[in-house]
Amino acid sequence: MPVPRARQIVLTAPERRRLEKLAYSRTTESGLVVRVRIVLDAARGYSNNQIAVRRGVHLDTVRTWRGRYADHGLRGLGDRPRSGRPPRFTPVQRAEIKALACQLPAETGVPLSRWSSSELAAETINRGVAETISASTVRRILAEDALKPWHYQSWLFIRDPDFAAKAARVLDLYQRIWDGTGLGDDEYVLSSDEKTSIQARCRCHPTLAPGVSRTMRVNHEYDRGGSLAYLAAYDVHHARVLGYCAAKTGIVPFMTLVEKIMTSQPYASAKRVFWVVDNGSSHRGKAAADRLAARFPNAVLVHTPVHASWLNQVEIFFSIVQRKVVSPNDFTSLDQVEDRLTAFERRYNETARPFEWKFTQADLEDLLARIERHEQNEHSQQHTGCDHQPAASPTPA
Incomplete structure (x- = not known):
């Protein structure tokens, strides 16, 4: 041959x-x-x-x-085109797996709060949709439509009937506008709230500093040393924080914070000082606005909508405090907690810059329009698979 x-x-x-x-x-x-x-x-x-x-x-x-x-x-x-292995699951089977993933497990009689890929694979077999299927295959099938039933996101509907008007006022103030008129140099916007229940957790063993190939180590056991509240007001346009610690929250501690700030410069001689607050019991409703105006005529209380504390910029500062001061919470006493918070406030004010607030009136209008569309389609789209799920959170929770 x-x-x-x-x-x-x-x-x-x-x-x-x-x-x-x-x-x-x-x-x-x-x-x-x-x-x-x-x-x-x-x-x-x-x-x-x-x-x-x-x-x-x-x-x-x-x-x-x-x-x-x-x-x-x-x-x-180069490689020549290949036909590949023929699909093991028919389009109908794939659709049934996706439809199952788009139902709450409890609605199907399965005692679970949410699906995992392995649980979906087991349920697919139990229902006779497929003789056998792996969790990884379920994940690939769900990935075709970006389905992840093991994830969840909390959300809530707007309950405040004056949400649009109240939110617009707050957003205008962040843009230095009030009732359609720009604010003057002698007018200020303060965002205020309370960070409650800051504990003093006295660790049973000293915290170990980080070292080579070792993170900081904090002992899990601790003795409770009590808790306090941190009340603060954040000057939105000048990035200045003024606060103090109190044993608890309430009308008296909040008015103490107001007294401390409104009797100091430049706020004492300001034409107007706008206080943006949420609807907590310390400063809720018209009574709180009247009480503030009676004590300081140049102070104006502005409420965020109900369940919309995310519009209050001081919450951003409190998140910084939580990350940089409170966590992982190793304090010997409440006095140490207070000293640390006071020292951090001074340190923050030395270098702080105003937050880059990006949620505008246009974003608010888009949000309200999206919620309106969702409410219109809510009833018609129930029990039709994944379509009954909200496309996005109506409001941040």
Whole structure:
């Protein structure tokens, strides 16, 4: 039986340079590098057996890629289209798996709060949708529609009938506008609230500082040393925080904070000082606004809508306090907690810049329009699979 002769490979100078660049590139796919080097060896006159030994591949592999380059050039070194393995699950089965994922487990009689991929795989088999299926396959099927039933997000509907008007007033103040008129240099906007129940957790063993290949270590056991509240007002446009600690919250502690700030400059001589607050019991309703105005005529209390503390910028400052001062909470006493908060307030005021508040009136209008569309479609879309799920949180929770 005649032995097939090796195909002759003759390279031009540009072809050789291009192949050599691919052969020694660090970003070229490894499989393509082997094929290119086979072609280069063939062009240098090596036999197929020699190339197979040099490159550590089978003789048939050398023949294949040598022949493909001879017939098609560099294009011949690429992979040919493949049909792939036929799908194991029909479109109907895939749709049933997705529909199951879009139901709450409790509604299907399964005592779970939410699905996992393994639980969905087991339920798919129990229902006879498929004889066998793995959790990873379920994940791939759900990924086609970006379904992740093991995740959840909390949300709430707007309950304040004057939400739009109240939110617009707060957003206007952040833009230095009140009743359509710009604020003067002697007018200020303060965002105020209370951070409650800051505990003094006295650890039973000292906290260990971080070291090489070791994070900071905090003992899990602790004795309770009591708790306090941190009341603060944040000057929105000047990035200045003024606060103090109290044993508890209430009307008296809040008015103490107001007294402390409104009797100091520049607020004492300001034309107007707007106090943005939420609807907590310390400053709720018209009575709180009247009480503030009676004590300080240049103070104006402005309420955020109900369940919309996220519009209050001081909450951003409190999140910074939680990350940088309170956590992981290792204090010997409440006095140490208070001292740490007071020192951090001074430190923050030395370098703070106003927050880059990006939620505007246009964003508010988009939010309200999205909620209105959701309410209109809520009843018609119930019990129709995933379509009954809200597309996005109506309001941040």
